Amino acid sequence: xxxxxxxxxxxxxxxxxxxxxxxxxxxxxxxxxxxxxxxxxxxxxxxxxxxxxxxxxxxxxxxxxxxxxxxxxxxxxxxxxxxxxxxxxxxxxxxxxxxxxxxxxxxxxxxxxxxxxxxxxxxxxxxxxxxxxxxxxxxxxxxxxxxxxxxxxxxxxxxxxxxxxxxxxxxxxxxxxxxxxxxxxxxxxxxxxxxxxxxxxxxx
Amino acid sequence: xxxxxxxxxxxxxxxxxxxxxxxxxxxxxxxxxxxxxxxxxxxxxxxxxxxxxxxxxxxxxxxxxxxxxxxxxxxxxxxxxxxxxxxxxxxxxxxxxxxxxxxxxxxxxxxxxxxxxxxxxxxxxxxxxxxxxxxxxxxxxxxxxxxxxxxxxxxxxxxxxxxxxxxxxxxxxxxxxxxxxxxxxxxxxxxxxxxxxxxxxxxx
DNA sequence: TAAGATAGTAATTGATTACTTACTTTAGGG
DNA sequence: CCCTAAAGTAAGTAATCAATTACTATCTTA
Numbered sequence: 001x002x003x004x005x006x007x008x009x010x011x012x013x014x015x016x017x018x019x020x021x022x023x024x025x026x027x028x029x030x031x032x033x034x035x036x037x038x039x040x041x042x043x044x045x046x047x048x049x050x051x052x053x054x055x056x057x058x059x060x061x062x063x064x065x066x067x068x069x070x071x072x073x074x075x076x077x078x079x080x081x082x083x084x085x086x087x088x089x090x091x092x093x094x095x096x097x098x099x100x101x102x103x104x105x106x107x108x109x110x111x112x113x114x115x116x117x118x119x120x121x122x123x124x125x126x127x128x129x130x131x132x133x134x135x136x137x138x139x140x141x142x143x144x145x146x147x148x149x150x151x152x153x154x155x156x157x158x159x160x161x162x163x164x165x166x167x168x169x170x171x172x173x174x175x176x177x178x179x180x181x182x183x184x185x186x187x188x189x190x191x192x193x194x195x196x197x198x199x200x201x202x203x204x
Numbered sequence: 205x206x207x208x209x210x211x212x213x214x215x216x217x218x219x220x221x222x223x224x225x226x227x228x229x230x231x232x233x234x235x236x237x238x239x240x241x242x243x244x245x246x247x248x249x250x251x252x253x254x255x256x257x258x259x260x261x262x263x264x265x266x267x268x269x270x271x272x273x274x275x276x277x278x279x280x281x282x283x284x285x286x287x288x289x290x291x292x293x294x295x296x297x298x299x300x301x302x303x304x305x306x307x308x309x310x311x312x313x314x315x316x317x318x319x320x321x322x323x324x325x326x327x328x329x330x331x332x333x334x335x336x337x338x339x340x341x342x343x344x345x346x347x348x349x350x351x352x353x354x355x356x357x358x359x360x361x362x363x364x365x366x367x368x369x370x371x372x373x374x375x376x377x378x379x380x381x382x383x384x385x386x387x388x389x390x391x392x393x394x395x396x397x398x399x400x401x402x403x404x405x406x407x408x
Numbered sequence: 409t410a411a412g413a414t415a416g417t418a419a420t421t422g423a424t425t426a427c428t429t430a431c432t433t434t435a436g437g438g
Numbered sequence: 439c440c441c442t443a444a445a446g447t448a449a450g451t452a453a454t455c456a457a458t459t460a461c462t463a464t465c466t467t468a
Contacts, residue, residue, distance in 0.1 A: 007434055007445050028321035031235040035426065047428080048446050056426060108319055114379040115312055117232035130380055151400075158393035165373015165394070169365050172372055175318040176334055189362035190369070196355075197401030211415055211464055239456060249417055251458080256415090260456060 004043055014052050014062060016042055021063045025105025026180075030112040035059075060122045064113065067106050068129035071099055079136070085144035086199060089163070090191055092136070096167055097187040104180045107171045134160050141198070151200050159198050166190050208247055218256050218266060220246055225267045229309025234316040239263075264326045268317065271310050272333035275303055283340070289348035290403065293367070294395055296340070300371055301391040308384045311375045338364050345402070355404050363402050370394050 008016065020041040024033050035056055039046040053059045078095035082088035100107050113126045137160040144150035170190060174183045212220065224245040228237050239260055243250040257263045282299035286292035304311050317330045341364040348354035374394060378387045 009435095010444080013445080029235060029316070029319040031233060032321075034424085036424090045447055046426090047448080050427060051445060054427095111315065111376065111379075112233070112319070114376065115233040115316070117236075127380060154397075155393050158390060159397060161373050161377050161390060162370055162394050162397050163373075164376065165369045165371075166366055167369075168372040168376055169367075169369015172315065172318065172368065173365050175315075176331060186362060186365060189359050190366050193358075193363060193366050193401040194397075195401075197397040197399075201405060213465095214414080217415080238454085240454090250456085251418080252416055254457060258457095 010052055017049065017052065017059060018063050018066045021059060022067065022103055022105045022109070025109045026103065027105075030105070030109045057120070057122065060109075060113075061125065063109065064122050064125045067103075067109065068125060071096070071106070072129060072132055074099055075133070076136070079140070084149060085140045085147070086149050086195060088140050089137075089144070090195070092140075093163070093167070093191045093194075094187060097170065097184060100167070100171060101180055101184050104174070107168070111168075111171075130164075133164070137163055144198075148200055150198050154198055162194065162197070166194050214256055221253065221256065221263060222267050222270050225263060226271070226307055226309045226313070229313045230307065231309075234309070234313045261324070261326065264313075264317070265329065267313065268326050268329045271307075271313065272329060275300070275310070276333060276336055278303055279337070280340070283344070288353060289344045289351070290353050290399060292344050293341075293348070294399070296344075297367070297371070297395045297398075298391060301374065301388060304371070304375060305384055305388050308378070311372070315372075315375075334368075337368070341367055348402075352404055354402050358402055366398065366401070370398050 017038065020038050021033065024037055024041060035049055036046045038059070039049055049059070053062070075092050075095050078091040079088040082091050110126050110129075113120075113122050116123055138156050141150065141154065141156040141159050145152060145154055145156070170183045170186060173186065174180050221242065224242050225237065228241055228245060239253055240250045242263070243253055253263070257266070279296050279299050282295040283292040286295050314330050314333075317324075317326050320327055342360050345354065345358065345360040345363050349356060349358055349360070374387045374390060377390065378384050
Protein backbone atom coordinates (compact mmCIF):
# COMPACT_ATOMS: atom_id res chain seq x y z
CA UNK A 1 0.00 0.00 0.00
CA UNK A 2 1.45 3.29 -1.11
CA UNK A 3 0.91 5.88 1.58
CA UNK A 4 -0.12 9.37 0.69
CA UNK A 5 2.30 12.15 1.63
CA UNK A 6 0.49 15.10 3.14
CA UNK A 7 2.39 17.77 1.30
CA UNK A 8 2.70 17.61 -2.45
CA UNK A 9 4.32 20.08 -4.85
CA UNK A 10 1.72 22.20 -6.60
CA UNK A 11 1.97 20.50 -9.96
CA UNK A 12 1.58 17.01 -8.56
CA UNK A 13 -1.33 18.15 -6.44
CA UNK A 14 -3.06 19.55 -9.48
CA UNK A 15 -2.52 16.29 -11.33
CA UNK A 16 -3.91 14.34 -8.39
CA UNK A 17 -6.94 16.64 -8.39
CA UNK A 18 -7.64 15.94 -12.04
CA UNK A 19 -7.39 12.23 -11.37
CA UNK A 20 -9.76 12.45 -8.42
CA UNK A 21 -12.40 14.29 -10.44
CA UNK A 22 -12.29 11.76 -13.27
CA UNK A 23 -12.52 9.04 -10.69
CA UNK A 24 -15.59 10.59 -9.10
CA UNK A 25 -17.24 11.21 -12.45
CA UNK A 26 -17.25 7.45 -12.93
CA UNK A 27 -19.44 7.07 -9.89
CA UNK A 28 -21.89 9.97 -9.93
CA UNK A 29 -23.36 12.69 -12.08
CA UNK A 30 -20.52 15.14 -12.82
CA UNK A 31 -22.65 18.14 -11.90
CA UNK A 32 -23.21 16.63 -8.47
CA UNK A 33 -19.48 16.55 -7.71
CA UNK A 34 -18.68 19.11 -5.03
CA UNK A 35 -15.31 20.49 -4.01
CA UNK A 36 -15.76 18.65 -0.72
CA UNK A 37 -16.21 15.39 -2.62
CA UNK A 38 -12.98 16.01 -4.47
CA UNK A 39 -11.05 16.95 -1.35
CA UNK A 40 -12.32 13.96 0.59
CA UNK A 41 -11.30 11.62 -2.21
CA UNK A 42 -7.80 13.07 -2.04
CA UNK A 43 -7.58 13.02 1.75
CA UNK A 44 -7.49 16.80 1.93
CA UNK A 45 -9.59 19.52 3.46
CA UNK A 46 -11.88 21.32 1.07
CA UNK A 47 -10.15 24.68 1.39
CA UNK A 48 -6.81 23.21 0.38
CA UNK A 49 -8.03 22.82 -3.19
CA UNK A 50 -8.22 26.57 -3.54
CA UNK A 51 -4.45 26.86 -2.99
CA UNK A 52 -4.06 25.28 -6.41
CA UNK A 53 -7.15 26.38 -8.31
CA UNK A 54 -8.80 29.80 -8.14
CA UNK A 55 -12.31 28.46 -8.80
CA UNK A 56 -14.13 25.19 -9.15
CA UNK A 57 -14.60 25.92 -12.83
CA UNK A 58 -10.84 26.10 -13.27
CA UNK A 59 -10.64 22.57 -11.87
CA UNK A 60 -13.13 21.41 -14.46
CA UNK A 61 -11.14 23.23 -17.08
CA UNK A 62 -7.95 21.41 -16.08
CA UNK A 63 -9.74 18.08 -16.13
CA UNK A 64 -11.15 18.65 -19.59
CA UNK A 65 -7.83 19.82 -20.98
CA UNK A 66 -6.11 16.74 -19.63
CA UNK A 67 -8.83 14.42 -20.88
CA UNK A 68 -9.07 15.83 -24.38
CA UNK A 69 -5.30 15.79 -24.84
CA UNK A 70 -4.97 12.22 -23.67
CA UNK A 71 -7.88 10.96 -25.73
CA UNK A 72 -6.74 12.61 -28.93
CA UNK A 73 -3.13 11.51 -28.58
CA UNK A 74 -4.07 7.93 -27.78
CA UNK A 75 -6.47 7.73 -30.67
CA UNK A 76 -3.90 9.26 -32.98
CA UNK A 77 -1.23 6.82 -31.93
CA UNK A 78 -3.58 3.90 -32.52
CA UNK A 79 -4.48 5.01 -36.03
CA UNK A 80 -0.91 5.82 -37.01
CA UNK A 81 0.51 2.42 -37.84
CA UNK A 82 -2.44 1.17 -39.85
CA UNK A 83 -2.05 0.60 -43.57
CA UNK A 84 -5.69 0.94 -44.66
CA UNK A 85 -8.21 3.66 -43.73
CA UNK A 86 -10.74 1.10 -42.51
CA UNK A 87 -8.14 -0.53 -40.29
CA UNK A 88 -7.23 2.90 -38.93
CA UNK A 89 -10.90 3.68 -38.23
CA UNK A 90 -11.30 0.41 -36.42
CA UNK A 91 -8.17 1.05 -34.36
CA UNK A 92 -9.51 4.52 -33.44
CA UNK A 93 -12.83 3.03 -32.47
CA UNK A 94 -11.39 0.33 -30.27
CA UNK A 95 -8.87 2.63 -28.65
CA UNK A 96 -11.60 5.12 -27.86
CA UNK A 97 -13.62 2.30 -26.33
CA UNK A 98 -10.63 1.17 -24.29
CA UNK A 99 -10.11 4.68 -23.01
CA UNK A 100 -13.75 4.99 -22.02
CA UNK A 101 -13.74 1.60 -20.32
CA UNK A 102 -10.75 2.56 -18.24
CA UNK A 103 -12.13 6.00 -17.43
CA UNK A 104 -15.92 5.77 -17.45
CA UNK A 105 -16.14 9.28 -16.02
CA UNK A 106 -14.73 10.80 -19.17
CA UNK A 107 -17.69 10.54 -21.56
CA UNK A 108 -19.98 11.66 -18.74
CA UNK A 109 -17.98 14.81 -18.20
CA UNK A 110 -17.71 15.55 -21.90
CA UNK A 111 -21.40 15.09 -22.54
CA UNK A 112 -22.36 16.92 -19.37
CA UNK A 113 -20.22 19.87 -20.32
CA UNK A 114 -21.87 20.11 -23.72
CA UNK A 115 -25.23 20.43 -22.02
CA UNK A 116 -24.33 23.58 -20.16
CA UNK A 117 -26.02 26.74 -21.33
CA UNK A 118 -24.02 29.55 -22.83
CA UNK A 119 -20.40 29.55 -23.89
CA UNK A 120 -18.23 28.53 -20.95
CA UNK A 121 -14.51 27.88 -21.30
CA UNK A 122 -14.80 24.18 -20.39
CA UNK A 123 -17.47 23.81 -23.03
CA UNK A 124 -15.23 25.39 -25.61
CA UNK A 125 -12.45 22.94 -24.77
CA UNK A 126 -14.79 20.06 -25.52
CA UNK A 127 -15.95 21.67 -28.75
CA UNK A 128 -12.38 22.15 -29.88
CA UNK A 129 -11.54 18.55 -29.10
CA UNK A 130 -14.47 17.12 -31.01
CA UNK A 131 -13.61 19.39 -33.90
CA UNK A 132 -10.11 17.90 -34.04
CA UNK A 133 -11.55 14.45 -33.65
CA UNK A 134 -13.92 14.99 -36.55
CA UNK A 135 -11.04 16.26 -38.68
CA UNK A 136 -9.17 12.98 -38.24
CA UNK A 137 -12.30 11.04 -39.09
CA UNK A 138 -12.87 13.07 -42.21
CA UNK A 139 -9.32 12.51 -43.42
CA UNK A 140 -9.58 8.76 -42.96
CA UNK A 141 -13.03 8.55 -44.50
CA UNK A 142 -12.01 10.60 -47.53
CA UNK A 143 -8.91 8.45 -47.98
CA UNK A 144 -11.05 5.34 -47.79
CA UNK A 145 -13.39 6.64 -50.46
CA UNK A 146 -10.49 7.71 -52.66
CA UNK A 147 -8.87 4.30 -52.68
CA UNK A 148 -12.14 2.46 -53.21
CA UNK A 149 -12.27 0.84 -49.79
CA UNK A 150 -15.36 2.80 -48.83
CA UNK A 151 -18.61 3.38 -50.70
CA UNK A 152 -18.05 5.97 -53.41
CA UNK A 153 -21.29 7.81 -52.63
CA UNK A 154 -20.55 8.03 -48.90
CA UNK A 155 -21.26 11.34 -47.16
CA UNK A 156 -18.23 11.70 -44.88
CA UNK A 157 -19.88 14.23 -42.57
CA UNK A 158 -22.71 11.84 -41.88
CA UNK A 159 -20.33 8.93 -41.48
CA UNK A 160 -18.37 10.90 -38.89
CA UNK A 161 -21.53 11.68 -36.93
CA UNK A 162 -22.46 8.02 -36.89
CA UNK A 163 -18.95 7.01 -35.80
CA UNK A 164 -19.19 9.17 -32.70
CA UNK A 165 -22.81 8.19 -32.20
CA UNK A 166 -21.87 4.52 -32.16
CA UNK A 167 -19.54 5.14 -29.24
CA UNK A 168 -22.14 7.28 -27.54
CA UNK A 169 -24.67 4.50 -27.94
CA UNK A 170 -22.35 2.05 -26.25
CA UNK A 171 -21.80 4.50 -23.41
CA UNK A 172 -25.52 4.91 -22.97
CA UNK A 173 -25.92 1.17 -22.93
CA UNK A 174 -23.38 0.89 -20.12
CA UNK A 175 -25.23 3.55 -18.13
CA UNK A 176 -28.45 1.59 -18.57
CA UNK A 177 -26.87 -1.66 -17.49
CA UNK A 178 -24.87 0.01 -14.75
CA UNK A 179 -21.91 -2.04 -15.88
CA UNK A 180 -19.00 -0.67 -17.88
CA UNK A 181 -17.69 -4.07 -18.89
CA UNK A 182 -20.48 -4.55 -21.45
CA UNK A 183 -19.16 -1.74 -23.56
CA UNK A 184 -15.95 -3.57 -24.44
CA UNK A 185 -17.78 -6.77 -25.23
CA UNK A 186 -20.30 -5.12 -27.56
CA UNK A 187 -17.92 -2.74 -29.31
CA UNK A 188 -16.62 -5.08 -32.04
CA UNK A 189 -20.14 -5.98 -33.13
CA UNK A 190 -21.20 -2.36 -33.28
CA UNK A 191 -18.20 -1.44 -35.33
CA UNK A 192 -18.75 -4.27 -37.77
CA UNK A 193 -22.27 -3.05 -38.54
CA UNK A 194 -20.90 0.45 -38.95
CA UNK A 195 -18.17 -0.81 -41.29
CA UNK A 196 -20.71 -2.71 -43.32
CA UNK A 197 -22.65 0.52 -43.66
CA UNK A 198 -19.80 2.55 -45.10
CA UNK A 199 -17.58 0.11 -46.98
CA UNK A 200 -17.69 -0.55 -50.69
CA UNK A 201 -19.53 -3.74 -51.49
CA UNK A 202 -17.28 -6.57 -52.48
CA UNK A 203 -17.89 -8.46 -55.70
CA UNK A 204 -19.99 -11.53 -55.24
CA UNK B 205 -52.11 36.45 -26.69
CA UNK B 206 -53.55 33.87 -24.41
CA UNK B 207 -53.65 35.23 -20.89
CA UNK B 208 -52.61 33.07 -18.01
CA UNK B 209 -55.26 32.55 -15.35
CA UNK B 210 -53.82 32.77 -11.88
CA UNK B 211 -55.69 29.84 -10.49
CA UNK B 212 -55.56 26.51 -12.21
CA UNK B 213 -57.05 23.19 -11.16
CA UNK B 214 -54.43 20.89 -9.74
CA UNK B 215 -54.24 18.57 -12.70
CA UNK B 216 -53.78 21.36 -15.21
CA UNK B 217 -51.17 22.96 -13.00
CA UNK B 218 -49.22 19.72 -12.86
CA UNK B 219 -49.40 19.44 -16.64
CA UNK B 220 -48.19 23.01 -17.00
CA UNK B 221 -45.31 22.22 -14.65
CA UNK B 222 -44.23 19.27 -16.76
CA UNK B 223 -44.31 21.46 -19.83
CA UNK B 224 -42.27 24.17 -18.16
CA UNK B 225 -39.56 21.72 -17.10
CA UNK B 226 -39.23 20.24 -20.59
CA UNK B 227 -39.11 23.75 -21.93
CA UNK B 228 -36.31 24.72 -19.55
CA UNK B 229 -34.37 21.54 -20.24
CA UNK B 230 -34.07 22.69 -23.83
CA UNK B 231 -32.17 25.76 -22.68
CA UNK B 232 -29.93 24.62 -19.86
CA UNK B 233 -28.43 21.61 -18.16
CA UNK B 234 -31.33 19.73 -16.54
CA UNK B 235 -29.49 19.40 -13.24
CA UNK B 236 -29.18 23.19 -13.10
CA UNK B 237 -32.94 23.68 -13.21
CA UNK B 238 -34.18 24.92 -9.83
CA UNK B 239 -37.70 25.04 -8.47
CA UNK B 240 -37.46 28.82 -8.71
CA UNK B 241 -36.63 28.53 -12.40
CA UNK B 242 -39.68 26.39 -12.94
CA UNK B 243 -41.96 28.68 -10.96
CA UNK B 244 -40.71 31.79 -12.72
CA UNK B 245 -41.32 30.20 -16.10
CA UNK B 246 -44.90 29.53 -15.06
CA UNK B 247 -45.48 32.95 -13.53
CA UNK B 248 -45.80 31.46 -10.08
CA UNK B 249 -44.04 31.78 -6.77
CA UNK B 250 -41.61 29.03 -5.89
CA UNK B 251 -43.57 27.74 -2.93
CA UNK B 252 -46.70 27.24 -4.99
CA UNK B 253 -45.12 24.28 -6.74
CA UNK B 254 -45.16 22.35 -3.50
CA UNK B 255 -48.95 22.49 -3.39
CA UNK B 256 -48.90 20.06 -6.31
CA UNK B 257 -45.73 18.09 -5.81
CA UNK B 258 -44.34 16.86 -2.49
CA UNK B 259 -40.72 17.09 -3.63
CA UNK B 260 -38.65 18.31 -6.52
CA UNK B 261 -37.86 14.72 -7.38
CA UNK B 262 -41.56 14.01 -7.79
CA UNK B 263 -41.68 16.77 -10.40
CA UNK B 264 -38.88 15.08 -12.29
CA UNK B 265 -40.73 11.83 -11.97
CA UNK B 266 -43.87 13.31 -13.50
CA UNK B 267 -41.88 14.81 -16.35
CA UNK B 268 -40.18 11.53 -17.15
CA UNK B 269 -43.41 9.56 -17.01
CA UNK B 270 -45.06 11.98 -19.39
CA UNK B 271 -42.08 11.99 -21.74
CA UNK B 272 -41.59 8.26 -21.90
CA UNK B 273 -45.28 7.61 -22.52
CA UNK B 274 -45.48 10.16 -25.30
CA UNK B 275 -42.31 9.01 -26.99
CA UNK B 276 -43.23 5.35 -26.93
CA UNK B 277 -46.78 5.90 -28.16
CA UNK B 278 -45.68 8.18 -30.97
CA UNK B 279 -42.99 5.80 -32.10
CA UNK B 280 -45.41 2.90 -31.93
CA UNK B 281 -48.00 4.69 -34.00
CA UNK B 282 -45.43 5.55 -36.64
CA UNK B 283 -44.23 1.97 -36.99
CA UNK B 284 -47.71 0.49 -37.02
CA UNK B 285 -48.80 1.08 -40.58
CA UNK B 286 -45.59 -0.03 -42.25
CA UNK B 287 -45.56 -3.19 -44.33
CA UNK B 288 -41.86 -4.07 -44.11
CA UNK B 289 -39.64 -4.19 -40.99
CA UNK B 290 -37.09 -1.85 -42.54
CA UNK B 291 -39.79 0.67 -43.37
CA UNK B 292 -41.05 0.41 -39.80
CA UNK B 293 -37.54 0.95 -38.42
CA UNK B 294 -37.12 3.99 -40.60
CA UNK B 295 -40.47 5.40 -39.47
CA UNK B 296 -39.48 4.84 -35.85
CA UNK B 297 -36.18 6.57 -36.43
CA UNK B 298 -37.65 9.60 -38.11
CA UNK B 299 -40.47 9.94 -35.62
CA UNK B 300 -38.01 9.79 -32.77
CA UNK B 301 -35.97 12.49 -34.47
CA UNK B 302 -39.08 14.62 -34.96
CA UNK B 303 -39.97 14.27 -31.30
CA UNK B 304 -36.47 15.25 -30.24
CA UNK B 305 -36.42 18.23 -32.59
CA UNK B 306 -39.66 19.51 -31.17
CA UNK B 307 -38.61 18.88 -27.58
CA UNK B 308 -34.82 19.23 -27.40
CA UNK B 309 -34.99 19.07 -23.62
CA UNK B 310 -36.17 15.48 -23.69
CA UNK B 311 -32.98 13.62 -24.62
CA UNK B 312 -31.06 15.84 -22.20
CA UNK B 313 -33.30 14.86 -19.35
CA UNK B 314 -33.24 11.19 -20.23
CA UNK B 315 -29.48 11.04 -20.53
CA UNK B 316 -28.98 13.20 -17.46
CA UNK B 317 -31.18 10.94 -15.42
CA UNK B 318 -29.21 7.88 -16.44
CA UNK B 319 -26.07 9.50 -15.10
CA UNK B 320 -27.36 9.79 -11.57
CA UNK B 321 -25.78 7.49 -9.06
CA UNK B 322 -27.79 4.79 -7.35
CA UNK B 323 -31.28 3.62 -8.15
CA UNK B 324 -33.66 6.56 -8.06
CA UNK B 325 -37.27 6.28 -9.16
CA UNK B 326 -36.84 8.69 -12.09
CA UNK B 327 -33.89 6.63 -13.26
CA UNK B 328 -35.97 3.48 -13.16
CA UNK B 329 -38.64 5.12 -15.30
CA UNK B 330 -36.07 5.81 -17.97
CA UNK B 331 -34.70 2.29 -17.74
CA UNK B 332 -38.17 0.83 -18.15
CA UNK B 333 -38.83 2.99 -21.15
CA UNK B 334 -35.61 2.07 -22.93
CA UNK B 335 -36.35 -1.54 -22.17
CA UNK B 336 -39.69 -1.28 -23.93
CA UNK B 337 -38.08 0.61 -26.75
CA UNK B 338 -35.46 -2.08 -27.19
CA UNK B 339 -38.19 -4.72 -27.23
CA UNK B 340 -39.87 -3.08 -30.19
CA UNK B 341 -36.55 -2.83 -31.99
CA UNK B 342 -35.80 -6.47 -31.36
CA UNK B 343 -39.15 -7.56 -32.73
CA UNK B 344 -38.69 -5.56 -35.92
CA UNK B 345 -35.10 -6.63 -36.39
CA UNK B 346 -35.94 -10.30 -35.89
CA UNK B 347 -38.82 -10.01 -38.35
CA UNK B 348 -36.51 -8.39 -40.86
CA UNK B 349 -34.00 -11.20 -40.54
CA UNK B 350 -36.73 -13.84 -40.78
CA UNK B 351 -38.11 -12.54 -44.04
CA UNK B 352 -34.69 -12.02 -45.58
CA UNK B 353 -34.80 -8.25 -45.63
CA UNK B 354 -31.96 -8.00 -43.12
CA UNK B 355 -28.59 -9.71 -43.04
CA UNK B 356 -29.03 -13.29 -41.87
CA UNK B 357 -26.02 -13.14 -39.55
CA UNK B 358 -27.15 -9.90 -37.90
CA UNK B 359 -26.86 -9.65 -34.11
CA UNK B 360 -30.11 -7.96 -33.16
CA UNK B 361 -28.87 -6.81 -29.75
CA UNK B 362 -25.98 -5.01 -31.33
CA UNK B 363 -28.19 -3.56 -34.04
CA UNK B 364 -30.53 -2.18 -31.39
CA UNK B 365 -27.65 -0.54 -29.55
CA UNK B 366 -26.49 1.11 -32.75
CA UNK B 367 -30.02 2.28 -33.58
CA UNK B 368 -30.26 4.19 -30.32
CA UNK B 369 -26.64 5.29 -30.62
CA UNK B 370 -27.33 6.82 -34.01
CA UNK B 371 -29.99 9.03 -32.51
CA UNK B 372 -27.73 9.85 -29.58
CA UNK B 373 -24.99 10.82 -32.00
CA UNK B 374 -27.30 13.24 -33.77
CA UNK B 375 -28.32 14.74 -30.44
CA UNK B 376 -24.69 15.20 -29.50
CA UNK B 377 -24.05 16.85 -32.83
CA UNK B 378 -26.83 19.34 -32.20
CA UNK B 379 -25.38 20.16 -28.78
CA UNK B 380 -22.01 20.80 -30.40
CA UNK B 381 -23.46 23.03 -33.07
CA UNK B 382 -25.82 24.68 -30.63
CA UNK B 383 -28.52 24.32 -33.25
CA UNK B 384 -31.29 21.74 -33.13
CA UNK B 385 -32.29 22.17 -36.77
CA UNK B 386 -29.21 20.23 -37.96
CA UNK B 387 -30.51 17.06 -36.43
CA UNK B 388 -33.47 16.82 -38.77
CA UNK B 389 -31.38 17.56 -41.80
CA UNK B 390 -28.74 14.93 -41.03
CA UNK B 391 -31.08 12.20 -39.84
CA UNK B 392 -31.93 10.61 -43.21
CA UNK B 393 -28.26 10.24 -44.11
CA UNK B 394 -27.42 8.66 -40.79
CA UNK B 395 -30.25 6.18 -41.11
CA UNK B 396 -29.27 5.23 -44.63
CA UNK B 397 -25.78 4.26 -43.48
CA UNK B 398 -27.33 2.32 -40.62
CA UNK B 399 -29.71 0.54 -42.98
CA UNK B 400 -26.85 -0.32 -45.30
CA UNK B 401 -25.09 -1.86 -42.31
CA UNK B 402 -27.92 -4.20 -41.37
CA UNK B 403 -29.76 -5.04 -44.57
CA UNK B 404 -29.24 -8.11 -46.69
CA UNK B 405 -27.11 -7.39 -49.72
CA UNK B 406 -29.06 -7.27 -52.92
CA UNK B 407 -28.01 -9.33 -55.88
CA UNK B 408 -25.74 -7.43 -58.22
C1' DT C 409 -74.58 34.59 -1.54
C1' DA C 410 -72.23 32.64 2.24
C1' DA C 411 -68.91 28.98 3.31
C1' DG C 412 -65.72 25.55 2.67
C1' DA C 413 -62.21 23.92 -0.28
C1' DT C 414 -58.62 24.84 -3.39
C1' DA C 415 -54.72 27.48 -5.18
C1' DG C 416 -51.89 31.12 -4.51
C1' DT C 417 -48.40 34.55 -1.97
C1' DA C 418 -44.58 36.14 0.87
C1' DA C 419 -41.43 35.32 4.19
C1' DT C 420 -38.62 32.07 6.42
C1' DT C 421 -35.83 27.84 7.56
C1' DG C 422 -32.04 24.70 7.66
C1' DA C 423 -28.86 22.49 4.70
C1' DT C 424 -25.43 22.83 1.32
C1' DT C 425 -22.35 25.13 -1.60
C1' DA C 426 -18.13 27.66 -3.43
C1' DC C 427 -14.89 30.39 -1.66
C1' DT C 428 -12.09 33.15 2.23
C1' DT C 429 -9.33 33.99 6.16
C1' DA C 430 -6.24 33.36 10.05
C1' DC C 431 -3.36 30.22 11.63
C1' DT C 432 -0.22 25.79 11.57
C1' DT C 433 2.72 22.24 9.59
C1' DT C 434 6.11 20.57 6.46
C1' DA C 435 9.95 20.46 3.14
C1' DG C 436 14.37 21.90 1.72
C1' DG C 437 18.40 25.14 0.63
C1' DG C 438 22.00 28.44 2.70
C1' DC D 439 20.08 23.45 11.96
C1' DC D 440 17.06 26.88 11.23
C1' DC D 441 14.36 29.91 8.54
C1' DT D 442 11.34 30.83 4.91
C1' DA D 443 8.13 29.69 1.41
C1' DA D 444 4.92 26.47 0.07
C1' DA D 445 1.10 23.47 1.42
C1' DG D 446 -2.46 22.23 4.52
C1' DT D 447 -6.00 23.01 8.42
C1' DA D 448 -10.14 24.64 10.67
C1' DA D 449 -13.51 27.74 11.04
C1' DG D 450 -16.37 30.90 8.99
C1' DT D 451 -19.16 33.71 5.15
C1' DA D 452 -22.48 34.86 1.83
C1' DA D 453 -25.31 32.91 -1.54
C1' DT D 454 -28.44 29.55 -3.12
C1' DC D 455 -31.44 25.81 -2.78
C1' DA D 456 -35.55 22.77 -1.57
C1' DA D 457 -39.05 22.76 1.52
C1' DT D 458 -42.24 24.92 5.27
C1' DT D 459 -45.31 28.06 7.38
C1' DA D 460 -48.83 31.51 8.12
C1' DC D 461 -51.70 33.91 5.66
C1' DT D 462 -54.74 35.55 1.45
C1' DA D 463 -57.24 35.28 -2.88
C1' DT D 464 -60.20 32.79 -5.78
C1' DC D 465 -63.15 29.32 -7.28
C1' DT D 466 -67.40 26.05 -6.45
C1' DT D 467 -71.73 24.92 -4.89
C1' DA D 468 -75.35 24.21 -1.48
